[in-house]
Amino acid sequence: MRVYLARDLREASKNCAQKNRELLENTGIIMVNVLGAPGAGKTSLLEETLKAFMGRYRASVIEGDLYTSEDAQRLERWCRGVVQINTEGACHLEAGYIGCLLTREKEPLLAGTDIIFVENIGNLICPAEFDLGEDIRVSLLSVAEGNDKPRKYPLVFKEAHAVVITKCDLMPYVDFDLERAVEDLRLLNEELEIFPLSTKTGEGVEAWCSWLKKQLESRTKTK
Numbered sequence: 182m183r184v185y186l187a188r189d190l191r192e193a194s195k196n197c198a199q200k201n202r203e204l205l206e207n208t209g210i211i212m213v214n215v216l217g218a219p220g221a222g223k224t225s226l227l228e229e230t231l232k233a234f235m236g237r238y239r240a241s242v243i244e245g246d247l248y249t250s251e252d253a254q255r256l257e258r259w260c261r262g263v264v265q266i267n268t269e270g271a272c273h274l275e276a277g278y279i280g281c282l283l284t285r286e287k288e289p290l291l292a293g294t295d296i297i298f299v300e301n302i303g304n305l306i307c308p309a310e311f312d313l314g315e316d317i318r319v320s321l322l323s324v325a326e327g328n329d330k331p332r333k334y335p336l337v338f339k340e341a342h343a344v345v346i347t348k349c350d351l352m353p354y355v356d357f358d359l360e361r362a363v364e365d366l367r368l369l370n371e372e373l374e375i376f377p378l379s380t381k382t383g384e385g386v387e388a389w390c391s392w393l394k395k396q397l398e399s400r401t402k403t404k
């Protein structure tokens with residue numbers, strides 16, 4: 182049997198993403214979507230980034246997890262506020278959820294915020310397919326995951342503005358070839374910014390934070 186699809190099933194989600202983008206553009210707020218496999222180090226990276234941004238930018242976080250609010254609890258002391266979304270099974274966040282939080286009546290995230298970080302559900306596949314209306318997309322690759330991930334899961338890396346290679350302190354203990362990973366990532370997208378770092382030792386964190394600060398400053402000026 183052949184099934185003809187006359188409409189893109191993601192059309193509603195794409196429209197919501199466009200609305201989010203317009204809302205953010207009109208208010209000058211930057212939204213950063215953080216993607217990566219389960220345990221790649223998304224929350225750890227956000228902890229370090231929020232610490233570096235404290236006192237300079239007003240940051241909020243939308244924390245996506247299937248269950249629990251453990252990551253939200255780790256982040257709340259470092260920012261203005263964290264909103265937890267528990268998808269109870271769904272493997273990605275969608276623009277509609279984000280839109281509701283941006284404009285909700287009680288404490289809309291659009292008020293009093295300069296930057297919104299979204300920690301997406303830990304998954305290298307589905308989150309890459311769903312635009313949330315973000316300004317910046319950052320994908321994580323931890324050295325423990327192996328060199329083949331950019332080749333096996335290209336979309337999540339190809340569509341990102343930046344890739345953060347996490348847990349570099351573990352490099353002596355795992356079979357990860359940094360040079361090869363950078364080569365493979367550049368083959369997917371030669372404009373990618375690539376930041377190898379470790380949140381355990383702090384090495385590389387400053388380079389990532391200064392790039393992000395520059396992005397914020399230049400985008401805020403043009404808005």
Ligand SMILES: Nc1nc2c(ncn2[C@@H]2O[C@H](COP(=O)(O)OP(=O)(O)OP(=O)(O)O)[C@@H](O)[C@H]2O)c(=O)[nH]1
Nearest residue numbers: 218219220221222223224225303347348379380381
């Ligand atoms: N050695 C080392 N461990 C790290 C580093 N960053 C994170 N970890 C550890 O990796 C584990 C997972 O880190 P998280 O930051 O919770 O990862 P996550 O991507 O947010 O995980 P989920 O939200 O469950 O998908 C934790 O035990 C962290 O302490 C790092 O740079 N080096």
Ligand SMILES: [Mg+2]
Nearest residue numbers: 223224252300
């Ligand atoms: Mg997390």
